[in-house]
Amino acid sequence: MIQEGLLLGLSTGSFCAISCAPVAIPFVFSEKIEGWKQNAGLVGLMMLGRLVAYIGVGFLVGALGGYAVRYLDPEIQRRLLAVSNTLVGALMIASGLMHNFPGLKFCRKFKAVYRAGWGSFLYGVFTGLNICPPFFLAASRVFGKGDGLSGMLYFAMFFVGTSVYFIPLLGIHLFKDRLETIRMVARLSLILLGAYFLLFQGIFFGAAGRFK
């Protein structure tokens, strides 16, 4: 079980990294990172968020057992995905606006409550709920067990396997010289990507079930 989850994560984790990249990369680059500790802290909190999401799903799938078969149907998956995309899109737009237009009333209010730490954690949770095919494959292995705890364990190991692909994010502090320009670009792209996720991958996607 442990080995299987770990190996599945290692073999298919690049897929998870690909689907998380549009959120993780602009977010991490948009924050002011002075050294490796801050870098590691942000990435660590994001990973924690992903772990919480994975373990949560693992518990549910394991506990629901056979009932989960019906709910992890690709169509239903996408509707759930639409919800998490809407939330992550909204968060990205809010933080993007806050960075770029700090004078706006909404941005001032948002800045007062926003912290890079919990923002990082939330990004991790939302991207962790992104049900990509390897995730689905992992879930289908856990169906028949009918046991929430083993589901959590399986997904925790799956998480460890996929996390290997996020290691490059720990090297962001090395771009110190160019960081200001990159940060400006990342903050602008947060708004664009946020709008894309909110509208195209979130609202329209969820409303149409399948956007066609």
Added chain:
Amino acid sequence: MSAKVRAFFPARGALGFSLPASFLLTLSLGIWCYMFIVARSTGTARIAAWIVFSGIMSLFFLLLRTGQVSKYRRVFFVAIALLFFPEFIAQLLETRGTMMLGAGEILNNDTPYCHIVTGVVFLPWLVTGKVVFPAGTGAIASMLIIWGTATLAIGRGWCSWACFYGGWDDGMSRLARKSRLKIGPANKKIRYFGFAMLAFVALASLGTLASVYCDWLCPFKIVTEFGAVDSLRSYAAFLMFVLLFFGLVIVLPFLTRKRFQCMSFCPMGAFQSLLGKLNLYRLRIDKDKCIGCRICSEACPTLSLSLPEESGGKRIPIVTSTCTRCGECMTACPNNAISFGYVFCRGKSLFGGWRERLEGRKGAAAAALRRITGTLDELLSAHALFVYSGFFIGMAFLSAFGTGTVNRLIRLVINGSFLLR
């Protein structure tokens, strides 16, 4: 050459070339132009080919002789854009019967592949090894070769000399005499927005393994081809294409006299800026001639001449990586302080030292050597080789589409039909 003969030709501009150099460069381009445009055509297409050939040769010669890079380049560049789309659309109507992309084209990986896709699908290709665009591998490779060699040759100059879309907003940005919406070089975010767009489309395409820019954001779909409009999704996408085209390509450039689409929206432009570092050419501002008037940075249509922080003394603009080598700053500069130069090379030209040694020496041989080295210096100068490369690449696109459009116009007059079959 006698004064009468010289008088026949335009006068040499401050950045212009001598007559021998202008002729030699034009002849050199002319040989390739003849081979790729004229030699391959027959019938009315040959008449069209000669028209296009003459146009290219005239513009190139005038650009070289007068040194007015931006003026003649723009005519050439706008012509590429305006001659491209009628032929492209006509070919679609003849083969497919419609501008709309059908399921067949997608199923058979037959969708035409344009250079903008490269910047969009680069990340997914790097990670997954697959191109997330339904084009044939031959078509992709073909465009990569053209674009790759062009990038090596002219870097981001692609955006002002070769791109068959750029002529639209370049032309629109020069229609109005005055800008109605002021956008100045101080606005860094607008210049860097293009990089944000690149990051957005590259990451979104990576995350969804689809070509997001082509699916939703390309303003040029309505002058080339677009997906079948038969569902809510496709209606929404089509509406976006129309709004983006009229907003970013027509209206904003007209109002601001800036190339909005190319400067702040096109992901390929930003991609070219990054890759353009590989290029051998740079825009040089002569610090001695520059008087710090900053007219060049106001004139730049892509806000690529940024101003350094105030520090006392004259503020000499800094040429950023987003410069498309369009030549507007050269024309605007009152002191001709701006020119094309080579990377790592400043100061004397290749044969400058030899000419200095020959200065003062009398005799026909010395005079001839001075002329020959002078001409060689001109021919091997950054200015000459850059504009030559730019025109060659633009001519390559005109050979494929330009003659086609002119041929169709001729046939329209003769037969009353724009389509050939």
Added chain:
Amino acid sequence: MKKIAKIIIPLTALIIASALPMSYMFQGPLVEGVVKGLGIKVDPRYSGGEVLAKFLDPMDDDRGEGGLVYPDLPGLPGGRFLDVVKYTVHRPVLNTFEGGLSDFWQMDVVFSEIENSPNTTLGFRLPVVHIYIDVDGAEGGGTRTARENTELVAFDPAHPWDYMIHIDGFAGDEKGSIVSFDGAYERPVEIFFVKEKKTLYARVKLDDPGIKRILDGRPTYHYVVVGAFDPLSAGGFMPVAEKAGPRNGGGARSALTPPIYDWVEPEGARQDRILSSYDTVNGALAVIVPLEAKELPKGGDPSRVESANRAAELLTVYQERLARETAAAPPADFAAAAERLAAQGNADMEIVKAYYEAGMYEKAEEASGRILEAAPDHAGAATYAAMAIAGQSGQQSSPMKSLAFVNRAIARFDTAFPLCRTPEELLTLYLARGRYFAAIPESLFRKSAAAADDFLKAAAIIRRQGDAPGRAALLPVCYLGAAGALLRAGNEDEAEIYFHKAAEFKDLTTGQIVALLERGFVPTALLR
């Protein structure tokens, strides 16, 4: 350092500027190099997903049990429209990211010819295709057809079908249908028909738990049958009788003859034997066996690997044979023959052909020009004039002159077409133009696809002529020519169909055998 840079950089710039025209001129080989070097592959989801299995079916076997003939439908042009040559099964596509492409499973059916009927939804009216699929082995399913007495066949009891896909040209909203064996599940199936490729694409949505079982990579079993469409008969298959009529096909030997014109048979099975294996005494229907679509082992399809190995073994033998035959053959003295004819004052096509065979293209052009002056609509002379100009393009010393001749030849071939009145004249023109287009540089002229088209049109003319003497030997020439041209155009999939067809012929020349073996195809006549 600066001094060196001042020399090297301008020279480098000069080299790059000079290399630009070269890259344009030699695009063809560069394109191949770039595709291989960068490993450019297009995401297979756009074309239906990665190919899981491809099945080639013999061409011209659209006779069912052996003697079936097409119905006498008014307005239907002559042709073989019920002949499937290839069936492809793709891997399922799961695309949970982008909403535009949804989750599906695609199957492709390629025909050798397709009629062009504009008043139908999909563009064709004659074929009806049923694809029966077993997704779960012997667990459950049907051994009878979806509708009783439709195709008059039974299915292998080891692989009873679970789903049946129905495709006909009149399908509403461009959709076929899929139904489960118990009728509990029925949905539309998205159908695409690409006329130029003569291919039907069927996309089955993955929304049924039964169908979703394929996601675990298990083998699936497919029965693909094609009949003549009759919208009024149950199941859509037009019945067959002894004599063909407007409402039935002909050539049936019994009441139990399946109205199936083509069945994609697995390797080793023979369509005519299996479809005629019904038992009229006991009323037992013919039993058909399925195609197995499964993941191949790492080395590839074992039967294909074996075939490729065998081809490699035979290649050396036949190459040596070809060398011996070429050396032994007496060189034909066409030049002397041409001069003899000229001396005799011959001014007709004989001397044109003689000059052409002798490589005296300029004289061939002049001679055909004289014929055309006297008879401007002489198709043969016009064809040979074009051929002579084409021949001259290869004799020029300068590339510019060659280019000019190529353009003239292309234009001249075009003008010869309206003059061709008989199939014979058209055949000569198609073969001549096809050979020429296949020979000129693809990177400059991009005529390989047109060459393939010409060869196939020539083949279609020959097939319509039936058993005309001397014609049969040209068919392998046409198919090999088409296959080679398709390969040059980058269309390996379609090329494979025609190499396969060429390999079926019995009396291939040594040169043709070598051409096939070089591509890994072993002629049927050489198979043990």
